Amino acid sequence: MSRPQLIDQIKQKRTFLCVGLDTDIDKIPEFLKSYPDPVFEFNRRIIDATHDLCIAYKPNAAFYESRGVNGLQSLIATYKYLPKNCLSIIDAKRGDIGNTSDNYAKAFFREDISEMGFDAITVTPYMGNDSVTPYLKYDGKWVILLALTSSVGSKDFQYLETEGEFLYEKVIQKANTWAGADRLMFVVGATKSTEFTNIRKYAPDNFLLVPGVGAQGGSLQDVCKYGMTPDCGLIVNSSRSIIYAGHDENFADAARAEALKLQQQMQAELEKAEII
Numbered sequence: 001m002s003r004p005q006l007i008d009q010i011k012q013k014r015t016f017l018c019v020g021l022d023t024d025i026d027k028i029p030e031f032l033k034s035y036p037d038p039v040f041e042f043n044r045r046i047i048d049a050t051h052d053l054c055i056a057y058k059p060n061a062a063f064y065e066s067r068g069v070n071g072l073q074s075l076i077a078t079y080k081y082l083p084k085n086c087l088s089i090i091d092a093k094r095g096d097i098g099n100t101s102d103n104y105a106k107a108f109f110r111e112d113i114s115e116m117g118f119d120a121i122t123v124t125p126y127m128g129n130d131s132v133t134p135y136l137k138y139d140g141k142w143v144i145l146l147a148l149t150s151s152v153g154s155k156d157f158q159y160l161e162t163e164g165e166f167l168y169e170k171v172i173q174k175a176n177t178w179a180g181a182d183r184l185m186f187v188v189g190a191t192k193s194t195e196f197t198n199i200r201k202y203a204p205d206n207f208l209l210v211p212g213v214g215a216q217g218g219s220l221q222d223v224c225k226y227g228m229t230p231d232c233g234l235i236v237n238s239s240r241s242i243i244y245a246g247h248d249e250n251f252a253d254a255a256r257a258e259a260l261k262l263q264q265q266m267q268a269e270l271e272k273a274e275i276i
């Protein structure tokens, strides 16, 4: 999905919500366990219940890889089911030397080889240029680079000062010399909303993938106040607070209700900023 298409979807659907498919087989309703692929069945119902309220889905690879071959099958089935008008993000947080990154890129971008052709992948920046550029070779695909994460541990390295700047500021500036805002996004945690003004100095046009609203306590309103651009520039992810909102046969309705609350708040923010 290109940047103009993404912006168009945001305006049409009046939302910039990403539903995180962090599907833990131990947390899904018991009645689904009789299905051949319970995790896919769970995801299918979540997608059916939320696709008009969001513009992206983000399966987190860890929840699938932890189940070996079965997990990979659930991930492939989920990828194939994702609506084409939603940005598909694989949250894999990969990054390695060039030829290894080439293979990670194949794993998630080359549908002809791996059966998965996600639109975007999360990548760690710390091995530098040659670890990131293999993902950028794929025209039309996005790299979403970790900049300032929502985790408590973000202070360990991301706030280290070097040449008068924080390391995360350097990451954003350097990475923006590798690709434009039509190919590169950054992850910035919603729990870091006070930093958004600063981040926009270095990333005025990039879309930011913002996790941390919901279970981690980040404020959507603050994220919008400090991080929104004339193109919206935000994809706000929420995983647990949506997908585990209910625990019985009605879990998909409960997920929809949570997604709807966020969509309505997002619509209000888009209207306030006169984007729609």
Ligand SMILES: O=C(O)c1cc(=O)[nH]c(=O)n1[C@@H]1O[C@H](COP(=O)(O)O)[C@@H](O)[C@H]1O
Pocket (backbone or CB within 6 Å): 020, 022, 060, 091, 122, 148, 149, 150, 151, 187, 188, 189, 211, 212, 213, 214, 215, 216, 237, 238, 239, 240, 241
């Ligand atoms: O890259 C991410 O998506 C990510 C970066 C970050 O800084 N913090 C963060 O929580 N995430 C991911 O975003 C999702 C957050 O899930 P919830 O806290 O359940 O909404 C998880 O899949 C995390 O792995």
